[in-house]
Amino acid sequence: MPAGPPPIGEFEQMVLLAVLQRKDDAYGVTIHEELARHTRRPVARGAVYMTLDRLEKKGLLTSTRSEPTAERGGRAKRCYGLTKPAVQALKGSRRTLLSLWAGLEPLLEK
Amino acid sequence: MRTVLAWLTDAALADSILGDLEEGRRRRGILWFWSAVSGVAGYAAWARVTDLISGGGGGMRRLGGDARQAIRVLRRRPGFALSTIFLLALGIGANAAVFSVVHAVLLRPLPYAEPDRLVFVWGRLDTYPGNRHSILTGNHAAAIKTKAATLESFALVRSWQTGLDTQVDLATPDGAERLRGAAVTANFFDLLGARATRGRTFSSGDIDAPLVVISDGLWRRRFGADPAIAGRTVMLTAGRAKRATSPYTIVGVLAPDFRFSYPRDTDIYLLLPWAGIRANNALEFQLVARLKSGASVYQAQTELRAIAKDQVRASYRMTGAAPEAEVQKAGMLVEPVTDHLQAEARPGVLLLAAVAGLVLLIACVNLGLLLLSRAVDRRGELGLRAALGAGAWRIVAQLAIESAVLSLAGGLAGLATVAVAMPAIRALMPPIVPRVDQIGVDPMVLAFAGALMLLTTAVCGIGPAWIVLRRDLLDEVRRAPASSTGDRAILLSRRLIVSVQVAVVVLLLVGASLLLRSFWRLQQIDLGYTAGDVVTMEMRLLDARFRGPGRIASFQDNLLARVRAVPGVARAGLTTAVPMRGVDFVYSVGAKDGSRHAGNMRSVDPEYFRVMRLSLRAGRFLDSGDTATSEPVAVVSESYGRLHFGSESPLGRVLALEPDARIVGVVGDVRYADVTRDPYPAFYLPASQHPVDLICLVVEPQPGALAAVVSGLRAAAQSVDPDQPVEGLTTIRQLVSQSTADRRFYAVTAGAFASVALVLAIAGIFGVVSRTVSERRRELAIRVALGAEPRRLMRLVYGYGLIPAAAGTLAGLAAAYAGSRLLRGFLFEIAPTDAATFAGAAVTVLAVTALACYLPARRTLRVQPMTVLKSD
Numbered sequence: 017m018p019a020g021p022p023p024i025g026e027f028e029q030m031v032l033l034a035v036l037q038r039k040d041d042a043y044g045v046t047i048h049e050e051l052a053r054h055t056r057r058p059v060a061r062g063a064v065y066m067t068l069d070r071l072e073k074k075g076l077l078t079s080t081r082s083e084p085t086a087e088r089g090g091r092a093k094r095c096y097g098l099t100k101p102a103v104q105a106l107k108g109s110r111r112t113l114l115s116l117w118a119g120l121e122p123l124l125e126k
Numbered sequence: 127m128r129t130v131l132a133w134l135t136d137a138a139l140a141d142s143i144l145g146d147l148e149e150g151r152r153r154r155g156i157l158w159f160w161s162a163v164s165g166v167a168g169y170a171a172w173a174r175v176t177d178l179i180s181g182g183g184g185g186m187r188r189l190g191g192d193a194r195q196a197i198r199v200l201r202r203r204p205g206f207a208l209s210t211i212f213l214l215a216l217g218i219g220a221n222a223a224v225f226s227v228v229h230a231v232l233l234r235p236l237p238y239a240e241p242d243r244l245v246f247v248w249g250r251l252d253t254y255p256g257n258r259h260s261i262l263t264g265n266h267a268a269a270i271k272t273k274a275a276t277l278e279s280f281a282l283v284r285s286w287q288t289g290l291d292t293q294v295d296l297a298t299p300d301g302a303e304r305l306r307g308a309a310v311t312a313n314f315f316d317l318l319g320a321r322a323t324r325g326r327t328f329s330s331g332d333i334d335a336p337l338v339v340i341s342d343g344l345w346r347r348r349f350g351a352d353p354a355i356a357g358r359t360v361m362l363t364a365g366r367a368k369r370a371t372s373p374y375t376i377v378g379v380l381a382p383d384f385r386f387s388y389p390r391d392t393d394i395y396l397l398l399p400w401a402g403i404r405a406n407n408a409l410e411f412q413l414v415a416r417l418k419s420g421a422s423v424y425q426a427q428t429e430l431r432a433i434a435k436d437q438v439r440a441s442y443r444m445t446g447a448a449p450e451a452e453v454q455k456a457g458m459l460v461e462p463v464t465d466h467l468q469a470e471a472r473p474g475v476l477l478l479a480a481v482a483g484l485v486l487l488i489a490c491v492n493l494g495l496l497l498l499s500r501a502v503d504r505r506g507e508l509g510l511r512a513a514l515g516a517g518a519w520r521i522v523a524q525l526a527i528e529s530a531v532l533s534l535a536g537g538l539a540g541l542a543t544v545a546v547a548m549p550a551i552r553a554l555m556p557p558i559v560p561r562v563d564q565i566g567v568d569p570m571v572l573a574f575a576g577a578l579m580l581l582t583t584a585v586c587g588i589g590p591a592w593i594v595l596r597r598d599l600l601d602e603v604r605r606a607p608a609s610s611t612g613d614r615a616i617l618l619s620r621r622l623i624v625s626v627q628v629a630v631v632v633l634l635l636v637g638a639s640l641l642l643r644s645f646w647r648l649q650q651i652d653l654g655y656t657a658g659d660v661v662t663m664e665m666r667l668l669d670a671r672f673r674g675p676g677r678i679a680s681f682q683d684n685l686l687a688r689v690r691a692v693p694g695v696a697r698a699g700l701t702t703a704v705p706m707r708g709v710d711f712v713y714s715v716g717a718k719d720g721s722r723h724a725g726n727m728r729s730v731d732p733e734y735f736r737v738m739r740l741s742l743r744a745g746r747f748l749d750s751g752d753t754a755t756s757e758p759v760a761v762v763s764e765s766y767g768r769l770h771f772g773s774e775s776p777l778g779r780v781l782a783l784e785p786d787a788r789i790v791g792v793v794g795d796v797r798y799a800d801v802t803r804d805p806y807p808a809f810y811l812p813a814s815q816h817p818v819d820l821i822c823l824v825v826e827p828q829p830g831a832l833a834a835v836v837s838g839l840r841a842a843a844q845s846v847d848p849d850q851p852v853e854g855l856t857t858i859r860q861l862v863s864q865s866t867a868d869r870r871f872y873a874v875t876a877g878a879f880a881s882v883a884l885v886l887a888i889a890g891i892f893g894v895v896s897r898t899v900s901e902r903r904r905e906l907a908i909r910v911a912l913g914a915e916p917r918r919l920m921r922l923v924y925g926y927g928l929i930p931a932a933a934g935t936l937a938g939l940a941a942a943y944a945g946s947r948l949l950r951g952f953l954f955e956i957a958p959t960d961a962a963t964f965a966g967a968a969v970t971v972l973a974v975t976a977l978a979c980y981l982p983a984r985r986t987l988r989v990q991p992m993t994v995l996k997s998d
Contacts, residue, residue, distance in 0.1 A: 044146035061162055062169020065143055069135060081142070087152065091145030
């Protein structure tokens with residue numbers, strides 16, 4: 017099997033997109049806000065953190081740590097960014113979805 | 127919380143998560159924060175469990191598949207899964223918590239090299255019966271040095287606990303601080319295998335120089351963890367007869383885990399020159415030695431005893447043979463350092479471990495009941511699997527994995543609770559327990575919890591597996607499951623389980639009520655003085671500037687005047703001893719008839735009696751008319767008066783002191799050394815006539831002014847003499863409460879564990895009886911149809927619970943009786959076989975069992991025979 021980007025699930029895809037949306041300001045709090053805003057339903061914080069951790073282990077995310085601040089009780093912020101394989105994986109899944117959707121819009125608008 | 131999260135994820139991720147949530151806390155408050163933290167922790171725990179299960183490949187894959195299947199099965203019955211997880215969390219959590227204490231206090235090796243070979247050697251002086259740990263003289267040390275072959279090496283110590291010369295004053299910006307010091311011979315640190323984190327410890331090249339090694343705690347507290355501390359010079363005041371302030375060089379800082387005294391650490395170590403230890407009896411030391419490799423404590427004990435006897439014989443060499451009685455009495459005591467440090471805490475900690483073990487047993491028994499019932503329900507399902515070709519062992523494996531998943535979830539929940547509760551557990555420990563700071567969830571505790579999880583998996587898996595292997599499962603498919611009226615073996619095992627459970631609960635209840643009643647009696651005891659909010663503070667005037675006639679007296683007068691001027695002070699007095707704290711002078715005083723009697727001598731001022739609320743039995747208290755120049759007088763306690771004068775009144779009689787003192791009053795006895803021990807005889811002399819360099823203030827605040835007095839007292843003392851250190855600022859209430867803290871702790875924990883056990887047992891018995899009633903509803907229906915009286919039916923149902931409970935109660939009482947002597951040391955004024963306590967426990971358990979049977983019994987009255995029989 018050729019070594020492509022690792023397969024990603026639906027929630028993982030949403031998390032990756034939320035990271036992209038927040039550009040330079042993607043960390044736990046903002047990613048969670050972004051997801052809640054777009055999905056319009058409550059999102060479990062724990063799920064977001066565990067997914068971020070898993071995506072990093074899969075090599076789809078990188079993280080950098082900022083300086084600790086008093087506002088955060090002296091703790092560092094962990095900011096996330098996408099890796100190349102992640103971008104490839106997102107492109108691939110977008111392509112698949114679009115081709116599956118092709119010609120189906122009128123059917124759903126009925 | 128960070129520990130739990132770090133354990134579930136990793137440290138860096140935990141930090142960033144907590145940082146994120148901290149941001150939210152500022153906007154949304156603390157409640158939001160805690161619910162968010164627990165949400166994330168719960169999710170992380172779940173992710174970890176599923177990771178563990180699905181992880182690995184090859185042979186692990188089937189295990190993963192079985193585990194996922196087990197999780198699916200358990201999720202279909204969330205009530206069952208949650209109650210088993212709760213039971214396991216309780217049992218494993220309680221035991222992990224107690225094990226963390228046992229490990230830190232008893233099992234973890236002391237912070238020394240090869241601690242098993244380290245011993246203390248004490249001089250056994252039979253003149254003080256009961257005092258096993260009397261210190262050694264220079265004579266002993268000299269003899270050991272030349273003759274002992276079982277000791278590889280030894281070091282001598284003069285510590286702050288035994289001598290005043292090693293109480294060292296360090297000048298600081300907030301006034302002088304009195305440090306706990308120890309003078310040690312140069313080989314002390316090498317002998318113990320202690321290392322320095324900065325600089326060095328003493329070496330054999332240090333002969334006699336003003337050098338000190340400091341503890342990690344002092345280095346951080348007073349020197350701001352200065353990295354360049356080694357070589358720094360500080361001014362210290364030390365010594366007794368020639369107490370003086372002089373420069374000392376700090377050569378090093380000890381590792382943070384090094385401790386030589388518990389519960390309070392030694393701050394500073396001075397050099398004790400070997401040349402100062404002459405073969406004489408005037409200097410006293412603690413001796414710590416390393417046994418030669420292969421030598422036993424017993425061999426060392428035998429050898430040192432012989433050396434001590436030889437010494438006595440040698441001392442009579444000039445005058446003839448030594449009296450046999452003197453030789454008999456001579457000896458030395460060899461005690462492993464580990465034993466010495468743990469002796470006080472060991473019985474209590476082991477008691478806790480036993481109690482927690484019993485709670486785990488009850489939790490396991492309850493779990494066994496749950497799983498047994500469930501296995502019975504699932505016989506049909508398991509039979510179907512067997513019919514589809516699954517071998518018996520395959521099914522057993524599936525059941526074992528189900529209980530493993532339950533154990534894992536329960537164990538993790540228990541451990542998480544323990545980790546969160548850890549600060550509270552440390553705070554609960556009474557002062558006699560050493561090394562409390564090391565109690566924590568460490569790898570050993572995790573391993574112990576892991577072992578418990580395996581054990582519960584095995585225990586809980588056995589019940590269902592037994593059913594699988596015992597009978598042909600295919601039979602189960604042929605039988606309609608609803609027709610099961612419970613087979614005999616299952617009924618019997620249920621009864622046995624109820625009996626075991628009740629027996630354990632009775633045992634726990636008896637133990638806990640004995641401890642609680644003891645503690646209650648301890649609280650009711652008349653101490654002879656107030657145990658209220660009297661503030662106390664101590665000063666030892668060691669400095670040379672206090673020597674000379676009238677100097678201590680004028681310091682006392684000044685101090686009292688300043689203290690009485692502190693806002694909120696109602697009354698203030700002086701004494702040389704406060705209750706429940708170390709120093710209380712013992713003097714042996716002669717009466718005119720030549721007899722001598724020992725008693726506590728306390729030098730006090732007139733207000734002392736009123737502040738401490740001692741009761742006057744005859745004559746008068748001391749008063750302001752008793753001055754340095756007036757007639758010498760004394761007040762005696764009732765028991766001291768009886769010792770000297772029998773049934774005659776001591777008033778007007780004379781105590782042979784320097785000078786003779788006429789007794790002017792008799793006061794009630796006080797329990798000063800230990801609440802549990804009978805009061806020791808005492809006499810009181812006016813501080814104006816007998817000034818002593820130890821000054822303990824006792825101050826009664828006005829109502830509501832306690833905090834103001836506590837904060838004003840130190841300043842008042844320092845305004846009299848800023849260079850005089852002040853120690854032990856506390857209240858009598860706290861001192862008395864601390865002195866019984868260990869008993870309170872054991873009583874409260876045992877009581878809590880027993881209550882939990884009782885609740886679990888009620889739930890267990892209720893479950894068994896309800897289950898039996900529903901399984902036998904066909905039989906009950908037939909009985910109703912045949913005209914059985916409702917009352918008889920109720921009696922039958924009560925029998926399901928009460929008969930095995932009665933058997934269990936008897937077994938529990940027998941076990942409590944057999945084990946009663948183990949509790950003796952923890953009890954106060956109550957016999958370990960107290961009949962009322964035994965009867966109370968039995969009645970409670972039987973009443974509770976009857977209560978647990980009530981609902982199921984009521985249900986039988988509503989049995990509609992036709993409905994039941996038709997439905998089958």
